[in-house]
């Protein structure tokens with residue numbers, strides 16, 4: 082059960098990274114064009130993937146935390162602190178940025194500003210996510 086959740090969480094990483102890149106490129110490339118349905122849809126898919134990742138991440142966190150006998154050692158152990166504190170906190174911030182970036186479409190501002198704001202928020206989220214993915218301890222291929 083938990084292995085399945087972790088594999089799903091791992092797979093969603095790639096979807097999020099690809100969707101972030103596509104959103105950023107599309108918004109920057111279309112700066113001078115109207116903020117169209119296609120931009121909204123791309124933002125929505127990104128947001129849905131981010132929210133599912135959040136839900137799955139919270140699930141893994143809850144299960145692993147309840148199985149941990151000595152919780153007082155989390156902050157003093159580098160690996161445990163990354164897993165239970167740093168990774169979740171940084172990723173939740175990134176997901177909030179993605180959610181705000183997706184919400185830009187509904188704002189009463191010019192289309193140029195919508196493209197710029199969304200792309201900037203997604204870019205910050207992308208950098209944060211790239212930094213906080215546990216590259217060295219996770220498999221690049223989900224399930225392997």
Ligand code: HEM
Nearest residue numbers: 125128129130131132133134135136137139180181183184
């Ligand atoms: C821990 C779980 C989750 C939390 C805390 C959460 C939180 C939120 C919040 C705060 C918003 C409002 C954003 C706004 O102001 O526009 C929102 C919207 C939304 N969430 Fe989630 N969410 C979660 C899980 C999910 C899941 C599992 C999905 C998809 C399967 C999902 C899909 C969406 C969609 C489609 C919207 C509306 C987007 C729009 O504005 O059109 N969320 N969520």
Ligand code: HEM
Nearest residue numbers: 087091094134135138139141142164169172173210219220
């Ligand atoms: C954009 C958001 C996120 C991305 C891209 C991401 C990515 C990843 C990746 C690639 C792994 C390794 C998976 C594996 O070993 O197969 C992982 C593990 C994990 N993630 Fe996330 N994550 C995100 C958000 C979150 C959130 C919001 C939480 C919790 C609230 C969370 C909790 C965890 C936990 C507990 C693990 C297990 C770590 C371990 O067993 O060492 N993640 N994450």
